[in-house]
Amino acid sequence: MSGNIVTREFPAATERTRTTRDAPLAPGRAARVLGLKRSEFDLAVHLGRIRTAPDDGGGGGRITHEEIERLRAADGFPEALRASVRTVGTTEGAALVQVTKSRFTRLARLGLLVPVKFYLNRYRAVVWLYLADEVEQFAGDERNAPLLKGRTPEGLRDQLREGVDLRPRNWRGRYLGFLLRQADDPWARAAAVASLLEGVEVAEVVRDPYERSHLHRFQPVRPSHGSPGSPGAQLADEIMTAADPDEIAWLRADLADAVAAARERRPAPRPARSTVPTPPRPQSPPGESGESGRLRGLLGRLWRRDPTG
Structure with missing residues (x-):
């Protein structure tokens, strides 16, 4: 055995x-x-x-x-x-393509170099990081030579004077791509888009409270940058939230499409409706209904009778 x-x-x-x-x-x-x-x-x-x-x-x-x-x-x-996956900051990136740090920063602010990561230093200043191979590819493209040497074109200088800085927006676009690649559920894809919008924007697009609640279940966890509510965390939240009107507009449109697709695949759960039976009408005792009818008929005839007759 x-x-x-x-x-x-x-x-x-x-x-x-x-x-x-x-x-x-x-x-x-x-x-x-x-x-x-x-x-x-x-x-x-x-x-x-x-x-x-x-x-x-x-x-x-x-x-x-x-x-x-x-x-x-x-x-x-x-x-x-x-x-x-090697990353470089402004100083190392500028040395990599042999330009000044200020020129490198201008190129990034104009959206010509897209950051892949960011962190906050001890002074709560945002430090942007870029992929080294993308920086090298940009410098190796002959079409970009005028941007690396000589005077910045007038149109780009105008944008810089107006304060343009596309680094946060470009990072958000890249981050959204990461979230969408990780989403294996249609509601998770919708939640990824919603994570870049203010709550009021989400509420205006997704009006159904049950759908908003279901969407919240799939909300991706944002990277931590300090304790919740700290100045560093608040600054990071600003970077992670869409700010430009046109960016907000297309994110809202994408959210509406994503929720519609998720709803079609699997509607958001709702609480079961409790069915309360309609109480039966009280029954009159046997014979009461007929007697009441005869009494009402008799009183009606007496009331209509002419008192002078």
């Missing part, structure tokens, strides 16, 4: 070992396996260069072993992957 028990348990143990070995990896473990810093790993996921799978436990995305093998098989791994 003991031999039968061992025979039955061995396949189960093997299956458990195989399942554990093939289970998707958590982000921290996947970063170590790929030889990346956690910040490099997170940015690679942000850019869609590392694909994640939904976590059934409700946590962040996990990395399958198939994805690990795909990345390892790529040419130049891991150096090429690490280089693709």
Whole structure:
């Protein structure tokens, strides 16, 4: 009998070992396996260069072993992957393309260089970061040579004098792309768009309170920049919220379309309506109805009778 028990348990143990070995990896473990810093790993996921799978436990995305093998098989791994997520600030970026820091900043404010990350330094100043390979590609394009040397074209100088700064808006566009890539549900896609709008804007577009409540369930968690309510957190919230009228307009239009698509796929849940039965009309005792009718008829005839007759 003991031999039968061992025979039955061995396949189960093997299956458990195989399942554990093939289970998707958590982000921290996947970063170590790929030889990346956690910040490099997170940015690679942000850019869609590392694909994640939904976590059934409700946590962040996990990395399958198939994805690990795909990345390892790529040419130049891991150096090429690490280089693709290398970021530079204003000083290093300016040195990379051999321009002054002020010119580099002007190019970024005009939207010609798009930031991929930002953080707040100890003075609560916003520090924008750019992908090094994108900066190099911009400098290597001959069409951009007049922007790197000589006088800035008049039209662009006018925009700078008016205070244009497209860095926050361009970052938001890039961030929205990341949120949409991670969304595996139509309501999550709608919530991604809504996350860049003020609450009053969302309420004006999504008027149904049950749909707004359902949308809130899928609201993505914003990156933390200080304790809630702190000046740093408030500044970060401003960066993460659409400000330009035309940007707000197209986000509202996208939100309306996304909610309509989500509603068609799966309407937002609503509380079940309680059906209260209509109480029955009181029944008159037997014979009362006929007697009351005769009495009302008699009184009516007496009332109509001519008192002079």
